[in-house]
Amino acid sequence: MLYVTPKHERIAKGLVALTSGASTTLYEPSFFDAVPISGVLESIKASLATSGSASSIYRTADIPFFEATSDKKKLDVLLTGGLRRESECDLLFYPFISPLAFWWRMMDALWPMGIVRLAWNGQRLPFGLFRLWESGREALPHQDVLRREAPELPTAQRISRQFGVNLYLCNGKGGDLQVWDRRISDPEWKASGLTGSYGYTRDDLGAAQHVFSPRAGDMIMIDTECVHAITPVTEGERLTLSGFVGYVDDSSPLVCWS
Numbered sequence: 001m002l003y004v005t006p007k008h009e010r011i012a013k014g015l016v017a018l019t020s021g022a023s024t025t026l027y028e029p030s031f032f033d034a035v036p037i038s039g040v041l042e043s044i045k046a047s048l049a050t051s052g053s054a055s056s057i058y059r060t061a062d063i064p065f066f067e068a069t070s071d072k073k074k075l076d077v078l079l080t081g082g083l084r085r086e087s088e089c090d091l092l093f094y095p096f097i098s099p100l101a102f103w104w105r106m107m108d109a110l111w112p113m114g115i116v117r118l119a120w121n122g123q124r125l126p127f128g129l130f131r132l133w134e135s136g137r138e139a140l141p142h143q144d145v146l147r148r149e150a151p152e153l154p155t156a157q158r159i160s161r162q163f164g165v166n167l168y169l170c171n172g173k174g175g176d177l178q179v180w181d182r183r184i185s186d187p188e189w190k191a192s193g194l195t196g197s198y199g200y201t202r203d204d205l206g207a208a209q210h211v212f213s214p215r216a217g218d219m220i221m222i223d224t225e226c227v228h229a230i231t232p233v234t235e236g237e238r239l240t241l242s243g244f245v246g247y248v249d250d251s252s253p254l255v256c257w258s
């Protein structure tokens with residue numbers, strides 16, 4: 001790279017630690033400046049509060065890929081309109097850059113093989129989901145593992161590590177991210193009988209090894225094969241821009257979806 005800042009160096013090192021398995025989390029406080037974009041966040045929150053689905057653990061106006069893998073209609077919506085929708089979300093931040101577009105450009109610059117979108121039968125999938133966590137919402141201990149969600153997708157089988165990328169647009173009280181260094185293997189997960197690797201029992205896990213109380217502007221990447229959870233939001237709202245990243249090996253691009 002021609003222009004290297006301490007932030008680039010830190011994140012590049014963190015990425016190597018994550019992909020090699022030496023660490024399970026990468027936390028970069030103040031990754032982006034949330035102050036100039038605070039105005040647009042109010043309209044994003046307002047539209048999610050009315051149009052987003054209230055049934056899942058968070059509200060979103062878009063379709064998470066894991067919901068589309070077994071639902072042809074949702075998959076068609078993602079494949080036909082997803083990339084346009086991604087551009088629409090990016091443009092919400094004009095004249096500033098979307099924090100996720102900033103993250104994408106940084107990863108593309110830092111990862112030697114660059115970064116691409118996950119494809120389904122050759123068609124690219126979108127990347128980035130606004131997730132609104134209102135007061136009382138939480139995520140129970142879970143894992144996110146694409147090969148379990150889309151076993152028929154060849155790329156899913158090639159991914160050796162999966163990361164969640166979370167950019168925190170705002171956070172009220174509560175809503176801590178807990179990460180256990182524990183990876184529950186596929187046979188253990190099958191034996192647990194849990195759908196979607198969601199809902200492991202906290203008592204069986206003990207205390208989490210990493211606990212973050214993210215603030216607006218922070219970026220956290222976690223190895224999502226490690227069990228992780230979000231404690232209940234107790235006041236205000238928590239809004240993130242999130243997606244997933246797959247690492248295949250050192251000579252392949254990072255693969256993204258959401």
Ligand SMILES: O=C(O)CCC(=O)C(=O)O
Nearest residue numbers: 144164165166177224240
């Ligand atoms: O919002 C967060 O802090 C984490 C979200 C999450 O569970 C994930 O990235 O898999």
